[in-house]
Amino acid sequence: MSTPIDYLLHLADNAVVLGQRNAEWCGHGPILEEDMALANVSLDLIGQARLLYQRAAELKGGDATEDKLAYFRGPHEFRNYTLLELPHHGALVGYAAADRDYATTIVRNFLYSALMVHVWDGLQQSADASLAAIAAKSLKETSYHLHHSRDWLVRMGDGTEESHARAQAAVNHLMPYTEEFWTTSPAEGAAVAAKIGIDVWALRPAWDALVNEALAEATLTRPNFHGYVTEGKIGLHSEHLSYLLGEMQGLARAHPGATW
Amino acid sequence: MYTQAMDIPDDSGKKLAAVSNATSEQEAAFEARIDADGRIEPQDWMPEAYRKTLVRQISQHAHSEIVGMLPEGNWISRAPSLKRKAILIAKVQDEGGHGLYLYSAAETLGTSRDQMLEGLHSGKAKYSSIFNYPTLNWADVGVIGWLVDGAAIMNQVPLCRCSYGPYARAMVRVCKEESFHQRQGYEALLVMMKGTDEQRAMVQDAVNRYWWKCLAMFGPPDADSPHSAQGMRWGIKRISNDDLRQKFIDATVPQAKVLGVTLPDPDLKWNEARGHYDYGQIDWAEFWNTVEGNGPCNKERLATRVKAHNDGQWVRDAAQAYARKQKERALKEAA
Ligand SMILES: [Fe+2]
Ligand SMILES: [Fe+2]
Ligand SMILES: [Fe+2]
Numbered sequence: 127m128s129t130p131i132d133y134l135l136h137l138a139d140n141a142v143v144l145g146q147r148n149a150e151w152c153g154h155g156p157i158l159e160e161d162m163a164l165a166n167v168s169l170d171l172i173g174q175a176r177l178l179y180q181r182a183a184e185l186k187g188g189d190a191t192e193d194k195l196a197y198f199r200g201p202h203e204f205r206n207y208t209l210l211e212l213p214h215h216g217a218l219v220g221y222a223a224a225d226r227d228y229a230t231t232i233v234r235n236f237l238y239s240a241l242m243v244h245v246w247d248g249l250q251q252s253a254d255a256s257l258a259a260i261a262a263k264s265l266k267e268t269s270y271h272l273h274h275s276r277d278w279l280v281r282m283g284d285g286t287e288e289s290h291a292r293a294q295a296a297v298n299h300l301m302p303y304t305e306e307f308w309t310t311s312p313a314e315g316a317a318v319a320a321k322i323g324i325d326v327w328a329l330r331p332a333w334d335a336l337v338n339e340a341l342a343e344a345t346l347t348r349p350n351f352h353g354y355v356t357e358g359k360i361g362l363h364s365e366h367l368s369y370l371l372g373e374m375q376g377l378a379r380a381h382p383g384a385t386w
Numbered sequence: 387m388y389t390q391a392m393d394i395p396d397d398s399g400k401k402l403a404a405v406s407n408a409t410s411e412q413e414a415a416f417e418a419r420i421d422a423d424g425r426i427e428p429q430d431w432m433p434e435a436y437r438k439t440l441v442r443q444i445s446q447h448a449h450s451e452i453v454g455m456l457p458e459g460n461w462i463s464r465a466p467s468l469k470r471k472a473i474l475i476a477k478v479q480d481e482g483g484h485g486l487y488l489y490s491a492a493e494t495l496g497t498s499r500d501q502m503l504e505g506l507h508s509g510k511a512k513y514s515s516i517f518n519y520p521t522l523n524w525a526d527v528g529v530i531g532w533l534v535d536g537a538a539i540m541n542q543v544p545l546c547r548c549s550y551g552p553y554a555r556a557m558v559r560v561c562k563e564e565s566f567h568q569r570q571g572y573e574a575l576l577v578m579m580k581g582t583d584e585q586r587a588m589v590q591d592a593v594n595r596y597w598w599k600c601l602a603m604f605g606p607p608d609a610d611s612p613h614s615a616q617g618m619r620w621g622i623k624r625i626s627n628d629d630l631r632q633k634f635i636d637a638t639v640p641q642a643k644v645l646g647v648t649l650p651d652p653d654l655k656w657n658e659a660r661g662h663y664d665y666g667q668i669d670w671a672e673f674w675n676t677v678e679g680n681g682p683c684n685k686e687r688l689a690t691r692v693k694a695h696n697d698g699q700w701v702r703d704a705a706q707a708y709a710r711k712q713k714e715r716a717l718k719e720a721a
Contacts, residue, residue, distance in 0.1 A: 146463060149471075152478050153459040154690070156698025158452065158486055165479035172472045179468070193467045228701050284711060285704025292700070377524055378466040384581050386467040386524075386574070 130254065131182050132205065133317035135195065136359055138178035139206035142196055143367070144238060145171030146374055148231070150214065156228055163274055167235065170267040177260045184256075197378040201361075201368045205313065208358035209234060209303035211367040216299050220365025229282055229292035233300050236275035240336045241307055241329065242268045248324035257322060276340050283344025290345065297341065298349045305355040307333070312360070420621055425551040428494040436620055440550050441495050442511075443622065445502040448488035450514035451481045452506075453687050457521040458530055466524060470574065474527060477567050484560045491552040507692045509679065516603050518681035519595065525578060525588035526596070531571015533593075533600040533638070539564045540634045541604065549621030572641065579646050586646075593642070594650045601665070602673040604631040635663050 148168035155161030179192035212234070214226040246268055249261035282293035308327055317323025341348050356364070378384075412431040419426060426432055455478050462478065465471035489499045505511030516534055521527065542564065545557040578585040605611060605627040617623030625633075635654075642649050653666035675681065 142468070149462050149475055152462055152475065153455040154694040154697075156694070156701035158482055158489075160698075160701070161455070162479055162482045162486070165475050165482070169472055169475050169479070172468055172475065176468050176472070196468055197466075225697060228698070281708040282701075282704050285707045286700065288700050289704030289707070373463050377464045381466065381582065381584060384466070384585055385577060386470050386581075 129185075130317050130320055130322045131185050132313035133323045134178050134182040134185070134257065136205040136311070136313050138175045138182060138195070139204045140210055140238075141171045141178065142175035143204070143206045143370065144210040144235075145169075145175060146370060147210065147212075147214065148235070150226065151228075151231065154226065160228075164231070167271050167274065170264075170271065174260065174264045174267070177263075178257075181254070181256045181260065193378065197375045198382075201363055201371055203361060204363065204367060204371070205311075205359050205361060206367075207238075207303070207306050208356035208364050208367075209300060209306065210238060211358065211364060211370055212300070212303070213366055216295060220369055227292060227296065228278075229289070229296040230299065232275050232278045232282065233293065233296035235271055236279050236340065237300060237304050237337065239268050239272040239275055240340075241304075241326070241333050243272050244329040244332050245324065245326065248329070252323070253321040279340055279346075280344045283341070283346040293344065294346050297346055301349055302351045302353065303356050305351065306357065306359060309355060309357075314359075420549055420619070423547075423621065424549075425554065426549050427551045435616075436622075437495050439617065439620070439622060440553065441492055441497050441502075444488055444492040444495075444553055445497070445505065446512050446514075448485045448492060448502065449506045449511055450517065451485035451488060453513045453517045453691060454534075455481050455485075456687055456690055457517055457519070457683075458527055460521045461524055461527050464524070465527075470527075473570055473574075477531070477570065480563050480567065484563070487556040487559065488553075491550075491556045494552045503695065507688070507695060509688065512677065514603065515673065515676045515681065516599055517687060518676050518684045519599055520683050522595070523588045523592060525575065525585075525592040528571045528574035528578065528589070529592040529596050531567045532575060532641070533571075533596050534603070535564045535567040535571060536638065537600045537603045537634055539568060540630050540637075544624035544630075545622075547621070547624060572645070575645055575647075589645075590647050593647045597650050598668060601631055601635070601668055602670070604628075604634065606670065606673075632662050635665055639663055 145168045148164050148171065151164045152161060152168070155164060175196065176192050179195045182195060183190035183192055212230075213224070214228075214230045215224040216227070216230070218224055243265065246261040246265035250258050250265065252258040252261060279293065282289040284290070308330055310327065314323055314326065318325050338348065356362075358364070358367070378386075413433070416426070416430070416432055416436075419430075426436075458474060458481075459478050462471060462474050465474050489502060492502060493499060502511065506513065516537075521530070539561060542557050542561050546554055546561060548554040548557065575589050578589050608614060608626045608628045611627055614623055614626060618626075639649065639654065651666045653664060655664050656662075657664045676684065679685075
């Protein structure tokens with residue numbers, strides 16, 4: 127049975143996983159200002175995740191805490207979109223190594239924040255007052271993330287030949303993962319029924335408009351897609367999530383019960 | 387974070403002979419302002435040697451902030467709680483911000499950020515050698531905050547009164563944030579010391595590895611410090627290396643007691659007659675070896691900065707190309 131807690135975990139896992147990914151640029155950005163911008167995005171996302179986990183822990187009761195939820199659940203329990211766990215490069219298996227590609231980072235942040243500005247906007251009316259408050263705060267932050275990633279998407283698309291090719295490759299690589307936005311998970315269904323969550327399907331036209339307009343300005347094309355739709359939000363992930371969580375959770379799990 | 391004493395010579399600053407293209411009135415005005423403890427501003431005339439010394443010092447400081455992001459950045463992905471992860475990201479981001487203000491301060495002296503980065507990447511410019519040591523356990527993050535940011539504050543607070551206006555003003559803001567980092571680092575260690583035996587062992591291990599390196603951050607003993615006298619005269623350096631080091635030790639020993647860690651120096655004792663702590667011999671051979679590029683992480687740190695810069699070239703090119711196109715479009719529209 128799905129409860130609103132699973133919905134909160136879906137939102138929290140999205141934020142923590144993408145926050146973890148964006149922080150990987152810290153110290154390695156293409157220019158100092160971008161190191162700082164991505165650290166900022168990451169900080170916002172970790173902050174969102176903390177509030178959402180705290181609310182989920184509160185509803186769960188017992189000895190649940192934000193850190194238990196973030197650090198002591200396995201990959202199959204994570205409910206984030208698969209899109210968000212992918213490394214910053216093109217399609218490769220879980221244990222492959224490759225250089226980080228800033229176009230992948232930017233395109234992903236754009237595709238996700240273009241969705242989340244609408245999600246947070248809608249969630250301001252959530253029947254869960256705590257979630258509504260988190261949504262209001264997150265909406266402001268996400269509008270900045272959208273602004274930042276959209277600006278760079280346009281610069282890359284309409285920049286040099288190389289940046290255009292990289293941006294187009296990232297769009298081709300990542301766009302199929304956005305199909306997962308539009309399927310309905312049991313957690314989302316339960317949350318919509320309880321008026322705690324919102325129906326993401328209804329946001330599709332607004333998201334399409336935002337994405338199509340930005341891609342056009344960036345002189346990029348939107349690929350057609352038919353095929354496997356990822357299922358991260360029901361706990362079926364790519365090979366990449368267990369690596370991400372292994373790194374993120376390893377130290378905390380080596381000292382269970384420790385306070386930091 | 388940090389600075390080590392800013393008088394580590396590097397290849398860019400070997401010849402500091404004053405170029406005499408100034409009128410005697412200009413020189414006299416400069417000297418008078420220095421003597422009166424006044425501020426020199428970018429538009430003011432200044433001796434070439436003063437300008438060069440400042441560019442070297444401020445750019446070394448900026449590079450230190452940027453390279454200093456790496457050892458702590460090493461633990462962001464593995465921070466053991468979300469709260470500590472957020473604190474660490476914010477801290478590393480602050481250090482990037484310090485780098486930005488400092489590059490801007492140095493740019494007011496007529497050297498571009500690109501030129502300064504070129505100095506760093508080619509190995510000509512130095513940065514604080516403290517960042518050439520590895521961060522081996524999570525407690526290193528707390529110890530860097532407590533001791534490395536702490537040592538940096540000792541070095542930098544006097545620079546808030548430095549004779550060069552833009553540098554002094556940048557230091558005021560930087561020092562505020564460094565003290566915040568220092569308190570946060572110390573607080574993280576206090577929590578760990580109240581935790582498990584393993585957590586306490588991590589803290590002690592980190593202190594053992596960082597203590598002596600932090601003492602060396604204040605630079606060579608006054609007797610061997612070639613730039614100090616001129617720096618003092620110019621109000622670029624206000625307190626000598628040895629005096630700062632002593633001040634740091636005297637402030638830190640009681641903090642270590644409260645924390646419950648042992649500072650790894652058998653000679654560390656209160657000297658009633660001096661009113662200071664006595665301390666043991668710093669390994670200067672190891673220090674200079676590391677400054678010269680042969681420490682445990684010099685190659686990794688520098689190569690990582692160079693790689694980030696090179697890998698980011700296409701991104702910076704894209705931004706420039708786009709800006710150029712936008713300008714051309716605007717011009718066409720106007721025509
Ligand atoms: Fe700093
Ligand atoms: Fe700092
Ligand atoms: Fe600093």
